[in-house]
Amino acid sequence: MYESLSSEVLPQQIPSQSKVLVAVSGGPDSVALAHVIYRYSCENQDKNISFVITHVNHKVRREADKEAELVKNLAGEWKAGFILHEFDAKRNASACRQSFQEASREWRYARWKEDMEAWGCDLLATAHHLGDQAETVLYRLLRGSGTTGLAGIYPVKDKIIRPLLSVTKEEILEYCKVQSLPYSIDKSNLETDYYRNKIRLELIPGLESKYNQRITDALGRTAELLRWDEEYICAQTEALWPRYCLRADHTRVLLSHEAWKEPEAILSRLLRKAASQVSGETRGPAFKFVKLWMQKGKQTGWRQDLQGFKVEVVKQGLFFFNVERESKEYISGKDRIEEFRLFVKLPLALNVWNKITELKVQVGIFDFYPEEQHVLWSTELDPVQMSVQTEPLVCRTRQAGDRIYFKNLGHKAIKKVFQDKDISAGERDKILFFAFGDLVVWIPGVCRGDSLLPAGPQSSRLYLVAAEI
Amino acid sequence: MYESLSSEVLPQQIPSQSKVLVAVSGGPDSVALAHVIYRYSCENQDKNISFVITHVNHKVRREADKEAELVKNLAGEWKAGFILHEFDAKRNASACRQSFQEASREWRYARWKEDMEAWGCDLLATAHHLGDQAETVLYRLLRGSGTTGLAGIYPVKDKIIRPLLSVTKEEILEYCKVQSLPYSIDKSNLETDYYRNKIRLELIPGLESKYNQRITDALGRTAELLRWDEEYICAQTEALWPRYCLRADHTRVLLSHEAWKEPEAILSRLLRKAASQVSGETRGPAFKFVKLWMQKGKQTGWRQDLQGFKVEVVKQGLFFFNVERESKEYISGKDRIEEFRLFVKLPLALNVWNKITELKVQVGIFDFYPEEQHVLWSTELDPVQMSVQTEPLVCRTRQAGDRIYFKNLGHKAIKKVFQDKDISAGERDKILFFAFGDLVVWIPGVCRGDSLLPAGPQSSRLYLVAAEI
Structure with a gap:
């Protein structure tokens, strides 16, 4: 020996x-x-x-x-x-x-x-x-x-x-x-x-x-x-990663449709890497998911909700994003932020960014997922339900009487939501969210109410988004 | 289902x-x-x-x-x-x-x-x-x-x-x-x-x-x-094969030393392919041999005898050659071929090709393996024993009294050798071989006698070679 x-x-x-x-x-x-x-x-x-x-x-x-x-x-x-x-x-x-x-x-x-x-x-x-x-x-x-x-x-x-x-x-x-x-x-x-x-x-x-x-x-x-084989293919995959990974941070990875031209050995590893990166799970996703992404990764509109992260086919590629991690942060300014009105019923306001320069954030509503931007938070709204709202969609801080709707719970006061999330009283006034009148639909990074959700996975939707400026 | x-x-x-x-x-x-x-x-x-x-x-x-x-x-x-x-x-x-x-x-x-x-x-x-x-x-x-x-x-x-x-x-x-x-x-x-x-x-x-x-x-x-992984690495190996395979036919493969720069996944497959090609054994060589070649493949002079084929490190790379398959052919002309003298004791004759144009063959003795040529047959001679031969080395057809020496058998008449190999009487006069006086050392494609063999695997040697013109 x-x-x-x-x-x-x-x-x-x-x-x-x-x-x-x-x-x-x-x-x-x-x-x-x-x-x-x-x-x-x-x-x-x-x-x-x-x-x-x-x-x-x-x-x-x-x-x-x-x-x-x-x-x-x-x-x-x-x-x-x-x-x-x-x-x-x-x-x-x-x-x-x-x-x-x-x-x-x-x-x-x-x-x-x-x-x-x-x-x-x-x-x-x-x-x-x-x-x-x-x-x-x-x-x-x-x-x-x-x-x-x-x-x-x-x-x-x-x-x-x-x-x-x-x-x-x-x-x-x-x-x-x-x-x-x-x-x-x-x-x-x-x-x-x-x-x-x-x-x-x-x-x-x-x-x-x-x-x-x-x-x-x-x-x-x-x-x-x-x-030997693993080391070789991993080295090849790493070399190709920058070519196909159009955007990556710890909560989001966008993998180009071009990657689907690669052989299975490479594509499967690119997909595993993307999923591990957003899920934080080093063991990587199950085989059945990898195989599904290989099959569905170019079918525009296809999406999947998984434990801890979501996958969605967007224009440029397959988008992986972590929902949980995002919820650890929320949009907050030093002082009360003035109100933004997003006149989504007017054609001019759709697909337009509204900048909140002091927070280095821009918000907007889009009929496509604005993947070219560094999206910090996003949610989806049903355009049919939106069209019957009497009040316009606004982005603002809290007011007396604000409430949010949950399917299994009914309406809940925003104050109670903040309490449950252990957000300090001082902080509460600074947090930005989206509402129709006093109906809050979404507090980015805190929670999404169940109002105005798209009807089903294949039905039409608008993307309400907050992105980095 | x-x-x-x-x-x-x-x-x-x-x-x-x-x-x-x-x-x-x-x-x-x-x-x-x-x-x-x-x-x-x-x-x-x-x-x-x-x-x-x-x-x-x-x-x-x-x-x-x-x-x-x-x-x-x-x-x-x-x-x-x-x-x-x-x-x-x-x-x-x-x-x-x-x-x-x-x-x-x-x-x-x-x-x-x-x-x-x-x-x-x-x-x-x-x-x-x-x-x-x-x-x-x-x-x-x-x-x-x-x-x-x-x-x-x-x-x-x-x-x-x-x-x-x-x-x-x-x-x-x-x-x-x-x-x-x-x-x-x-x-x-x-x-x-x-x-x-x-x-x-x-x-x-x-x-x-x-x-x-x-x-x-x-x-x-x-x-x-x-x-998936196998198909990918095989495709990569096939793409690299022409770069590293300096010569290949069904009896000989020369794999460039440059291939040793490749990762194990690729090099091991190049070596398997080379060995399979000369051995005709589709299952490929055992793992221990592949690993040995990976280790020894650049140590000049290293060689190995295996079932059905030999491996040897030459100047440009690792050389695989099949001994058995070569023995199915031999150098033969339509008529008696005149005698060639290879004056190996004279410096001029060493490392010089002697052409037999009518057979499209050139023969010679070298102090290196002439891998740049398309070698058809080769053997090795001990220069020490050569130096005490009284007759010069010649390339010729048979004469009365020719004999060959085998370690376990002693001397044997060339006529008997041809009989044992089922070579027809008419053909026997046309076959070219190498001899010192009446001591035949090598009949390319028929047999190698045991005279003038190099002392051991690491001792010095000369290469007696017949190549395509």
């Missing part, structure tokens, strides 16, 4: 002058990893490689303190720096409403990031091995992942290195034995994920005995081949 | 005016497929789609004749052409030394190709369904395939269409039931492949009950995503 690591893997992953943070749980994998790095640094003095050991005491099992002691002693023996973290995992997990597994994982990586900064480390080494890789590939295959998922764990990603990723558990245990390395037996391996445990303890051994004795090697090979 | 097929799949896969050859075994899958195509052609008269049914009677099971009758009746009912093939599978398999499964599969596709020509069909439709896809993906995963393998069965490839590839077995059975379609129950499903049966009958149901109830959907999704 050490021979191939020191001749092939470590020279690639750990350049001269590196300072490596090694995450050591005290189990055989991480103890072997730390020893390999220790040995490599000793045998290659000219490279001037140093390392620091970081340990998290999860305080869950009785042996936790003994494990911390064991790792500390090893660090002392190998003359390496030692960092100890203590984690109340259960408390943390319930606080975050995540699984124990997920919560402690996130917590560990956050601490390690801090450790790297505090100790001036260039790299973080973790002890993932070929068995972990095989488990990850199967886990993702069982969920129907594509290349992105099946590429598995990366041997090098950003500043994280996994030198043992091509080494089997058996080789690691053999190495510990030959080198007389002490380690703790991690009964649960910190895993409380029943599904993953079942893959590791049942599925892989079953496949090994019945289908392929070298199944972990095979799955490791699959991961490596797919990582 | 029919609704989504007739609205989405069939319009894409079967253009107007198509004549489709439908392969029908008589099992539920293929009977449903034929019925779906029949129904689609009836409901879309304007498209003018017609079809022909082809059936192979494998004569293995007792029910075989009844099945043939069933399919023939269906064809009659649906007013479709009917083709019947009879196959003595067992005899065929033993003749080809292949498995029954593989042999009958090849035989079927060969007949279908003939059927398409004879009946003027544009497309061949087969009844692969989502279960077959899932089985194929798992089968390949268990062997550690990359994107190429895990992309599974293609819904459309060349002239073959698989309209049912996204349909489950349950949907097919339900369709047969609702449409009252008669079918035979294929107990063995023509599969004698124990391994594949185990995947279908044990592994998939096990994964379904313990890991993911919709495992076939998941694996189908994986195959589709990976097919």
Whole structure:
């Protein structure tokens, strides 16, 4: 094991002058990893490689303190720096409403990031091995992942290195034995994920005995081949992103219709990236949505409401926009803003911007989505219902008697809306909204009433919009 | 099932005016497929789609004749052409030394190709369904395939269409039931492949009950995503092939060192293509070889002998050449060819081409591999042993007393060599070879003796070469 690591893997992953943070749980994998790095640094003095050991005491099992002691002693023996973290995992997990597994994982990586900064480390080494890789590939295959998922764990990603990723558990245990390395037996391996445990303890051994004795090697090979492909296609996608992304910020992405000329491999990744960007969900959208967007992305007027964001085909392309994130802000001036009248019944006022220079905002009503502007908020109105309103649509701040209508609730006083949204009394006078008389239809960034909604997804509509000047 | 097929799949896969050859075994899958195509052609008269049914009677099971009758009746009912093939599978398999499964599969596709020509069909439709896809993906995963393998069965490839590839077995059975379609129950499903049966009958149901109830959907999704990626990277590789392939025919490929600048996804595929081309093995070389070539491909002098072909790093790139295929030809003129003397001990003669214009061949000895020429045959000589030869190296036809030396055999008369190779007496006088006095070292395209072989893979050598003029 050490021979191939020191001749092939470590020279690639750990350049001269590196300072490596090694995450050591005290189990055989991480103890072997730390020893390999220790040995490599000793045998290659000219490279001037140093390392620091970081340990998290999860305080869950009785042996936790003994494990911390064991790792500390090893660090002392190998003359390496030692960092100890203590984690109340259960408390943390319930606080975050995540699984124990997920919560402690996130917590560990956050601490390690801090450790790297505090100790001036260039790299973080973790002890993932070929068995972990095989488990990850199967886990993702069982969920129907594509290349992105099946590429598995990366041997090098950003500043994280996994030198043992091509080494089997058996080789690691053999190495510990030959080198007389002490380690703790991690009964649960910190895993409380029943599904993953079942893959590791049942599925892989079953496949090994019945289908392929070298199944972990095979799955490791699959991961490596797919990582090559994934890295290549991602690089190609990134290179094409600026060409097709007509506008992007954290709440809006407009993907040009031109992108639909690209092969599925590229188009699907552009769509995933667009959706992830507006949803903030790094895992990306489900396959069925990506496929739907590929099919519908050029059908003008097609739209879809999803958890946290909306998708709509506009003139230039497919538009992704996040509704929730927008609602964290609203249009507000320092003082009371005077009233704007949007005479939508007069042809002159339709499709015309009305500037509120002091707020750096322009508002207007359009019979198309004004995608060429930097739209901050938008909603849709039914032109049929508008035509029977007795009062004109205005943009203004609040007045006594203002109310908004909700389908399931009836009319509600605007004051109550502001209270519910925790908007301070001082702020309330400065917030701009749209109303017909005292019927408020929309408070951009705060809420949309249910009045004057378009009849259905395919019926005609006007776009009421606030954009950056 | 029919609704989504007739609205989405069939319009894409079967253009107007198509004549489709439908392969029908008589099992539920293929009977449903034929019925779906029949129904689609009836409901879309304007498209003018017609079809022909082809059936192979494998004569293995007792029910075989009844099945043939069933399919023939269906064809009659649906007013479709009917083709019947009879196959003595067992005899065929033993003749080809292949498995029954593989042999009958090849035989079927060969007949279908003939059927398409004879009946003027544009497309061949087969009844692969989502279960077959899932089985194929798992089968390949268990062997550690990359994107190429895990992309599974293609819904459309060349002239073959698989309209049912996204349909489950349950949907097919339900369709047969609702449409009252008669079918035979294929107990063995023509599969004698124990391994594949185990995947279908044990592994998939096990994964379904313990890991993911919709495992076939998941694996189908994986195959589709990976097919997108595979098609994209293959297209990119094909586009780059002419840039990096400095020479290619069916026995030789020279891949430029420049190709090593490409990402692994591309380089690995260029290497696979090069190896497949010279080996004639469509499955391509093993992962370990591809990885080795990626590592060693620029180390001048590195070489490797493989089953059926050799790989060698030369000045301009990595050279793949097939030894076996070359031996099917040899240098031969219409009449006796006069003698050429290659005075290799004189500096003037080294690295100089000697033309034999009447044969459109030039021969020479070089201290580098003359890759810029179209080399037809080449071998290597040890310059140390050459320097102690008393006779000069000559290129000539046979003379009485000529002999060649083999390590395990000793000296052998050239006449005997020609006899063993079935070269006619008339031809023997015309064949050109290289000799020091009466010691023949090499008869290009016939055999290489073991005299004057370079000492080892890294020792110095001269290249004795015959190239096209």
